[in-house]
Amino acid sequence: xxxxxxxxxxxxxxxxxxxxxxxxxxxxxxxxxxxxxxxxxxxxxxxxxxxxxxxxxxxxxxxxxxxxxxxxxxxxxxxxxxxxxxxxxxxxxxxxxxxxxxxxxxxxxxxxxxxxxxxxxxxxxxxxxxxxxxxxxxxxxxxxxxxxxxxxxxxxxxxxxxxxxxxxxxxxxxxxxxxxxxxxxxxxxxxxxxxxxxxxxxxxxxxxxxxxxxxxxxxxxxxxxxxxxxxxxxxxxxxxxxxxxxxxxxxxxxxxxxxxxxxxxxxxxxxxxxxxxxxxxxxxx
Amino acid sequence: xxxxxxxxxxxxxxxxxxxxxxxxxxxxxxxxxxxxxxxxxxxxxxxxxxxxxxxxxxxxxxxxxxxxxxxxxxxxxxxxxxxxxxxxxxxxxxxxxxxxxxxxxxxxxxxxxxxxxxxxxxxxxxxxxxxxxxxxxxxxxxxxxxxxxxxxxxxxxxxxxxxxxxxxxxxxxxxxxxxxxxxxxxxxxxxxxxxxxxxxxxxxxxxxxxxxxxxxxxxxxxxxxxxxxxxxxxxxxxxxxxxxxxxxxxxxxxxxxxxxxxxxxxxxxxxxxxxxxxxxxxxxxxxxxxxxxxxxxxxxxxxxxxxxxxxxxxxxxxxxxxxxxxxxxxxxxxxxxxxxxxxxxxxxxxxxxxxxxxxxxxxxxxxxxxxxxxxxxxxxxxxxxxxxxxxxxxxxxxxxx
Numbered sequence: 118x119x120x121x122x123x124x125x126x127x128x129x130x131x132x133x134x135x136x137x138x139x140x141x142x143x144x145x146x147x148x149x150x151x152x153x154x155x156x157x158x159x160x161x162x163x164x165x166x167x168x169x170x171x172x173x174x175x176x177x178x179x180x181x182x183x184x185x186x187x188x189x190x191x192x193x194x195x196x197x198x199x200x201x202x203x204x205x206x207x208x209x210x211x212x213x214x215x216x217x218x219x220x221x222x223x224x225x226x227x228x229x230x231x232x233x234x235x236x237x238x239x240x241x242x243x244x245x246x247x248x249x250x251x252x253x254x255x256x257x258x259x260x261x262x263x264x265x266x267x268x269x270x271x272x273x274x275x276x277x278x279x280x281x282x283x284x285x286x287x288x289x290x291x292x293x294x295x296x297x298x299x300x301x302x303x304x305x306x307x308x309x310x311x312x313x314x315x316x317x318x319x320x321x322x323x324x325x326x327x328x329x330x331x332x333x334x335x336x337x338x339x340x341x342x343x344x345x346x347x348x349x350x351x352x353x354x355x356x357x358x359x360x361x362x363x364x365x366x367x368x369x370x371x372x373x374x375x376x377x378x379x380x381x382x383x384x385x386x387x388x389x390x391x392x393x394x395x396x397x398x399x400x401x402x
Numbered sequence: 403x404x405x406x407x408x409x410x411x412x413x414x415x416x417x418x419x420x421x422x423x424x425x426x427x428x429x430x431x432x433x434x435x436x437x438x439x440x441x442x443x444x445x446x447x448x449x450x451x452x453x454x455x456x457x458x459x460x461x462x463x464x465x466x467x468x469x470x471x472x473x474x475x476x477x478x479x480x481x482x483x484x485x486x487x488x489x490x491x492x493x494x495x496x497x498x499x500x501x502x503x504x505x506x507x508x509x510x511x512x513x514x515x516x517x518x519x520x521x522x523x524x525x526x527x528x529x530x531x532x533x534x535x536x537x538x539x540x541x542x543x544x545x546x547x548x549x550x551x552x553x554x555x556x557x558x559x560x561x562x563x564x565x566x567x568x569x570x571x572x573x574x575x576x577x578x579x580x581x582x583x584x585x586x587x588x589x590x591x592x593x594x595x596x597x598x599x600x601x602x603x604x605x606x607x608x609x610x611x612x613x614x615x616x617x618x619x620x621x622x623x624x625x626x627x628x629x630x631x632x633x634x635x636x637x638x639x640x641x642x643x644x645x646x647x648x649x650x651x652x653x654x655x656x657x658x659x660x661x662x663x664x665x666x667x668x669x670x671x672x673x674x675x676x677x678x679x680x681x682x683x684x685x686x687x688x689x690x691x692x693x694x695x696x697x698x699x700x701x702x703x704x705x706x707x708x709x710x711x712x713x714x715x716x717x718x719x720x721x722x723x724x725x726x727x728x729x730x731x732x733x734x735x736x737x738x739x740x741x742x743x744x745x746x747x748x749x750x751x752x753x754x755x756x757x758x759x760x761x762x763x764x765x766x767x768x769x770x771x772x773x774x775x776x777x778x779x780x781x782x783x784x785x786x787x788x789x790x791x792x793x794x795x796x797x798x799x800x801x802x803x
């Protein structure tokens with residue numbers, strides 16, 4: 118085991134926080150769909166990558182600032198989410214079947230991405246990419262800092278909406294007991310459309326973060342599934358702040374593991390943490 | 403006569419032969435010769451699979467524009483193995499037993515080739531393949547590799563790299579070996595450790611990560627802390643770029659750094675990758691382009707790759723190995739005037755074939771010949787071969803910032 122210097126440890130923790138923030142942004146929409154809509158939406162990953170490729174396209178070919186692309190992508194993805202919810206409602210897709218249906222959607226979106234942008238790697242060269250701040254001996258890259266900011270802002274916003282607004286309370290009530298919520302005038306179907314649209318918008322935001330800091334390839338859609346599901350399960354499906362907290366815990370644990378021992382052990386540590394938490398946390402189901 | 407001179411002589415002889423016989427050539431006729439293979443046209447390996455598809459299409463077109471093979475047209479049946487070795491196995495079974503193809507050639511990537519090799523062995527078929535990365539696993543006697551790694555690349559290639567560095571203005575005294583655990587990469591990196599040790603280069607860091615690792619920040623931080631003279635990165639595909647980006651974010655870049663099998667396009671385009679080293683068998687400059695066949699191929703490939711939307715249209719290791727596969731197949735069929743797998747294999751064991759990457763021979767262990775891997779470097783936004791000197795780009799030498 119390597120005894121890390123303070124700089125190495127500090128840099129590793131920072132790196133873990135940043136990758137954890139990306140986990141959080143990717144996991145937030147998935148968590149809401151799972152906890153409040155009862156859908157295990159594998160297509161969320163495909164939508165996130167579609168959002169990343171659209172960001173790449175709009176910024177590279179369209180010349181837009183990557184952050185501004187969200188103004189175009191978010192409404193389009195809201196419509197995409199609504200359309201998907203219509204499909205689920207129309208065909209009465211059960212939670213288990215949602216896993217299969219959305220896996221199929223993922224393959225379709227991956228094929229679409231490959232047809233448009235080819236299977237080759239794409240990298241967004243933005244003005245943000247080369248900017249990094251220096252704090253003492255530590256370096257803070259701007260794209261990752263933006264991702265952290267987006268993760269915190271989105272998580273807090275969603276949390277506040279769910280906790281303090283009538284719409285949010287209604288969504289939670291419908292998820293808890295739909296017939297009773299309906300008896301109190303909650304329009305469950307309308308809320309499901311809205312929530313599905315919001316989840317797709319969150320996938321679009323995750324796409325922006327991916328495009329800012331990662332090199333893109335269609336097949337990488339699948340590389341994130343394991344760890345993001347771990348983040349969602351650890352954070353608790355349907356909990357807005359859960360993915361942020363769990364993402365950072367997993368990200369930092371992986372990064373510190375890489376700093377003090379063989380990097381190959383990192384996935385083992387994060388998934389061991391997940392198993393321990395699921396076994397030991399109070400009120401486990 | 404050195405390797406380059408022999409290669410050029412062989413290619414010139416081939417061209418003269420082709421030109422002389424060309425007068426008598428007619429359009430191919432008769433029942434097509436059907437050649438079957440799979441490629442990773444979708445899935446994680448699809449980016450490179452597309453390169454092999456374009457090369458195969460070009461070669462078959464060129465064959466049919468001449469006189470085909472044995473005067474018959476050539477039909478290439480290529481199936482998508484989706485980057486899955488298990489599917490490649492099934493598809494090769496189908497190609498041989500259902501489609502009843504006359505010949506098979508290899509798929510792309512070590513795992514799929516290993517699968518195809520098992521099927522070929524079951525049916526005693528000849529299998530010439532492009533890019534098999536672990537020579538000691540290639541036990542089948544009728545398999546023939548056209549990626550000229552040599553039988554022990556874990557010894558020979560790290561020595562080539564360290565020879566290049568030893569001749570550089572700043573020979574390294576310390577080395578960090580960091581590597582993906584991707585099979586065909588990992589064993590070469592372990593070989594690099596041993597070779598460095600034997601040559602007295604002190605190892606200051608050794609790290610391994612799982613293929614598919616997402617966060618290279620902590621790895622970059624450890625490299626920065628170790629601060630080696632030379633960094634060996636056992637990277638495949640995008641891993642090299644990801645590590646370079648992570649090191650750049652820490653305002654650190656080792657003076658001498660080598661990436662085993664990088665995605666060549668993204669790396670050469672990265673502004674941070676200047677002076678990065680990598681392995682290759684072919685680049686688009688003399689002496690490789692000194693023969694007309696290579697030059698003509700590069701021109702067509704560049705056009706087709708651009709038309710197919712590939713961001714990187716250059717001919718390098720993958721395209722050259724792919725082209726060589728077809729060259730070897732054509733040479734064997736033409737020389738023996740046969741499609742019999744046994745006859746073709748016997749001829750290949752005894753004969754050398756001139757290809758665009760150099761002379762290939764198949765009479766060594768597991769049908770491997772010479773290690774023709776070279777060292778290239780990103781210099782001013784392009785890859786140039788810098789070692790060995792016999793194949794270096796004109797005027798190029800290994801630069802150290």
